[in-house]
Amino acid sequence: MYAWMxxxxxxxxxxxxxxxxxxxxxxxxxxxxxxFPWLEPRLPFVDVTVDExxxxxxxxxx
Amino acid sequence: MSSxxxxxxxxxxxxxxxxxxxxxxxxxxxxxxxxxxxxxDRAAAEHTRNLHDQWSATPDGPEFDVPIQNGDAxxxxxxxxxxQNFEVPIVQGVSLANLAQGVGHYPETVLPGEIGNxxxxxxxxxxxxPFAYLDQLRVGDSVIVETATTWYTYKVYEELIVxxxxxxxxxxxxxxxxxxxxxxxxxxxxxxxxWDSYERLIFHTRLASEQPKSSGRPPELQGA
Numbered sequence: 117m118y119a120w121m122x123x124x125x126x127x128x129x130x131x132x133x134x135x136x137x138x139x140x141x142x143x144x145x146x147x148x149x150x151x152f153p154w155l156e157p158r159l160p161f162v163d164v165t166v167d168e169x170x171x172x173x174x175x176x177x178x
Numbered sequence: 179m180s181s182x183x184x185x186x187x188x189x190x191x192x193x194x195x196x197x198x199x200x201x202x203x204x205x206x207x208x209x210x211x212x213x214x215x216x217x218x219d220r221a222a223a224e225h226t227r228n229l230h231d232q233w234s235a236t237p238d239g240p241e242f243d244v245p246i247q248n249g250d251a252x253x254x255x256x257x258x259x260x261x262q263n264f265e266v267p268i269v270q271g272v273s274l275a276n277l278a279q280g281v282g283h284y285p286e287t288v289l290p291g292e293i294g295n296x297x298x299x300x301x302x303x304x305x306x307x308p309f310a311y312l313d314q315l316r317v318g319d320s321v322i323v324e325t326a327t328t329w330y331t332y333k334v335y336e337e338l339i340v341x342x343x344x345x346x347x348x349x350x351x352x353x354x355x356x357x358x359x360x361x362x363x364x365x366x367x368x369x370x371x372x373w374d375s376y377e378r379l380i381f382h383t384r385l386a387s388e389q390p391k392s393s394g395r396p397p398e399l400q401g402a
Contacts, residue, residue: 117194144205152209157274161210163375164309164368165272165284165299166345 210304214278218306221279225251225267233326237391241327242289246270253290255281255298255308256322258398259315266308268298268323278305281366284348290323290364291330291388297348297365302372302379309368312379320398321364321383329396332364332383339370339377347380361385 125132156162229251242252251267258264267280268290276282281300288294300309315321315334323330340347348365351357362385370379389396 117191147202147205148209148213152206155206156210156214159210160375161304161369161373162274162277162301163342164277164301164378165282166340166342166347166367166378166380 214305215307218278218301222267222306222308225269225280226254226265229254229267229326233391236326239327241325246289248273248285249276249279251280252283253323253325256324256399257312257315257319258322259319260311262399265324266300266306272299274305277301280306281308287348287365288350290325291328291362291385293362294350294359295348295352295363295365296323297367299367302368302370309366309379310372312366312368312381313370313372315381320386320396321366321381322396322398323364324391327391329389329391330362330364330385331387331389331396331398333386334381334383336380336382338380338382340380342375342378344378347378347382352382 122132122136125135127135243250246252248271250270252270253268254265255268256265268283269276269280270283270285272282272284277299278301281298284297284299287297290296300312301307302309302312315337317334317337319334321332321334323332338347346353346355347367349355349357350359352363352365364383364385366381366383368379369375370377387396
């Protein structure tokens with residue numbers, strides 16, 4: 117998979133390396149800005165309020 | 179194409195996917211344990227700085243900019259047991275966005291110093307985790323709320339561990355929906371155990387004293 121992706125990148129190896137690093141950085145940004153914040157309320161670390169549903173992702177009663 | 183070749187392609191791809199999953203999980207750990215704290219600490223520090231700037235500009239009040247909008251920081255909380263320099267802003271509302279900027283005030287509850295039960299929630303782990311070590315509080319400890327004009331010193335009188343649905347801890351009279359409040363209380367809620375949330379750690383406190391800002395810091399904070 118990664119060998120195949122490497123072959124799809126254009127140019128000599130330094131250019132390919134740069135392109136690969138940029139692609140990796142884009143993936144990290146997408147994860148940190150959209151994916152992880154979406155995932156966070158579905159995990160149990162951030163439930164700190166008392167409310168009638170017992171869940172932080174549900175509308176808070178209190 | 180031999181079957182040995184396609185077997186190698188499949189195992190290699192599965193292996194690469196597993197390594198990728200491992201890297202994503204590590205990134206998530208970094209996000210949750212480091213990045214949410216970096217962002218939340220930055221937001222909280224900015225709220226605290228803005229509040230103190232505003233308070234020193236208008237020392238005679240008003241105590242609060244009413245109406246307090248969702249997301250507004252309107253006071254700060256000092257907990258000497260957690261350090262002489264422990265200060266965290268109190269933000270209106272208890273959504274995750276609010277709690278990522280300080281501790282959150284349950285908007286249905288009264289304001290600091292008022293008769294009733296001023297109630298706040300804070301993270302025990304991640305997102306700034308202001309209440310990470312709240313379990314170190316003991317009965318008799320001071321929890322001090324600072325507003326534009328006033329220091330309110332509350333003293334812990336009860337520690338509880340309750341179910342997440344037990345909303346009566348933030349009632350004006352805790353545990354009694356119909357009672358008429360006669361005391362100024364403050365309740366702190368956070369998750370329990372730390373790193374999980376199948377219970378809530380609750381501290382009930384009672385207003386012990388209040389003093390205007392002009393008469394200096396309360397004795398519990400003299401060292402700061």
